[in-house]
Amino acid sequence: MKQADNPYIIFTKLFDSLITSGCRPGHDEDTNRKIVVINLFAIVGMSITLVLGIKALFNEQLTLGIVLLSSATLFGLCKGVLLHSKLKNNHIIAPTLLVLCLLSLMLYLVIFGGVAGTGPLWIFVLPPVAMFFAGVFWGIITVGLFIALCAVILFTPGDALLIASYTHEFKVRLLLSFATVTFLSAFYEHSRQTSFIIIRDISEKFERQALYDALTNLPNRRGIQKFIDHEINRAKRQQEQLTLILCDIDRFKQVNDNYGHDGGDIALKHVADLFKEVIREQDGVARWGGEEFLFVLPTTNESNGVVLAEKIRETIQATPVQIKNTSLTITASFGVAQIHLENGLNNALSLADKALYRAKEKGRNKVLSASSLTP
Numbered sequence: 001m002k003q004a005d006n007p008y009i010i011f012t013k014l015f016d017s018l019i020t021s022g023c024r025p026g027h028d029e030d031t032n033r034k035i036v037v038i039n040l041f042a043i044v045g046m047s048i049t050l051v052l053g054i055k056a057l058f059n060e061q062l063t064l065g066i067v068l069l070s071s072a073t074l075f076g077l078c079k080g081v082l083l084h085s086k087l088k089n090n091h092i093i094a095p096t097l098l099v100l101c102l103l104s105l106m107l108y109l110v111i112f113g114g115v116a117g118t119g120p121l122w123i124f125v126l127p128p129v130a131m132f133f134a135g136v137f138w139g140i141i142t143v144g145l146f147i148a149l150c151a152v153i154l155f156t157p158g159d160a161l162l163i164a165s166y167t168h169e170f171k172v173r174l175l176l177s178f179a180t181v182t183f184l185s186a187f188y189e190h191s192r193q194t195s196f197i198i199i200r201d202i203s204e205k206f207e208r209q210a211l212y213d214a215l216t217n218l219p220n221r222r223g224i225q226k227f228i229d230h231e232i233n234r235a236k237r238q239q240e241q242l243t244l245i246l247c248d249i250d251r252f253k254q255v256n257d258n259y260g261h262d263g264g265d266i267a268l269k270h271v272a273d274l275f276k277e278v279i280r281e282q283d284g285v286a287r288w289g290g291e292e293f294l295f296v297l298p299t300t301n302e303s304n305g306v307v308l309a310e311k312i313r314e315t316i317q318a319t320p321v322q323i324k325n326t327s328l329t330i331t332a333s334f335g336v337a338q339i340h341l342e343n344g345l346n347n348a349l350s351l352a353d354k355a356l357y358r359a360k361e362k363g364r365n366k367v368l369s370a371s372s373l374t375p
């Protein structure tokens with residue numbers, strides 16, 4: 001049997017597509033998780049009300065049967081809304097519909113009593129569902145309204161609004177236990193949301209730490225990789241030119257030796273800030289190593305890359321850095337290489353590195369291009 005024909009795999013694929021319909025890459029993680037739960041809830045709600053509705057019709061409980069079958073239809077509609085990919089706010093419409101459907105079904109069960117007066121037992125489903133889908137604020141308002149309506153229905157003198165009959169003790173305990181479940185559900189949802197925000201912030205912080213250099217706030221090697229891949233793909237697609245500049249601060253060891261490591265850090269931050277000002281919006285710059293930086297210049301050939309590198313070199317030289325009341329002029333050397341797409345990124349990086357090495361050899365504070373290197 002082919003793997004694709006395996007019934008288990010077919011079932012899991014079908015189940016996956018059923019519960020993830022409506023999830024979109026543009027939504028945040030929490031919204032997509034909510035959509036999965038809405039799908040699950042709509043499927044379970046539709047199945048239960050469908051089965052109970054058919055059972056009620058067989059038992060000749062016509063009204064109950066019709067109400068349950070209508071609820072099954074509404075649950076099905078929620079699923080339909082999520083499947084409808086063109087609806088912009090389907091992740092808001094579907095849960096609102098779902099909570100309204102649940103609310104009316106619960107009110108019906110309280111008034112009519114369901115099977116042998118057990119209908120009100122279902123109302124405890126409402127608080128956790130409403131809190132989860134509508135959030136703590138709107139959840140409390142929705143459930144609060146429901147409690148108020150139930151209180152009016154249950155305690156209107158002479159049971160004028162009730163078809164089923166309950167003892168006074170049952171009504172009081174039903175409302176008190178329901179209010180307790182509501183309070184616990186709100187508390188649980190609040191804790192869940194707080195934990196979610198904390199975890200999301202921590203994960204964003206770690207992601208940033210992994211991709212950005214803390215001292216200069218520039219992307220690190222890993223951080224610029226995505227940009228490079230994107231630009232290489234674009235250059236291939238649109239047959240554009242792409243150029244790299246490797247930049248290394250000159251005699252940086254002396255800066256550390258004379259001004260201490262903290263002084264060196266100030267100098268690194270200073271040049272990084274200058275880079276951000278000088279480059280064009282579409283360019284990328286990263287801290288490639290200790291005192292080495294990489295510039296990625298889309299839609300730029302090597303000779304234009306040399307022009308930009310010259311501009312950066314002049315700016316660094318013309319803008320001294322203040323370290324411990326001393327104004328220190330620093331310089332940098334540059335190697336420029338165009339990425340020839342057929343040779344790949346590493347080839348261009350190695351050529352830029354060779355050009356940089358040659359710029360250092362020639363006395364530093366210079367820009368050299370890969371094409372100027374003699375073999």
Ligand SMILES: Nc1nc2c(ncn2[C@@H]2O[C@H](COP(=O)(O)OP(=O)(O)OP(=O)(O)O)[C@@H](O)[C@H]2O)c(=O)[nH]1
Binds near residue numbers: 253263364
């Ligand atoms: N302060 C500081 N220094 C760093 C950092 N990363 C690397 N360095 C220092 O940068 C210096 C680089 O020195 P070298 O590789 O010898 O090069 P150089 O002194 O710049 O000389 P040339 O490159 O040949 O002009 C070393 O002393 C490193 O310790 C950093 O994050 N902060």
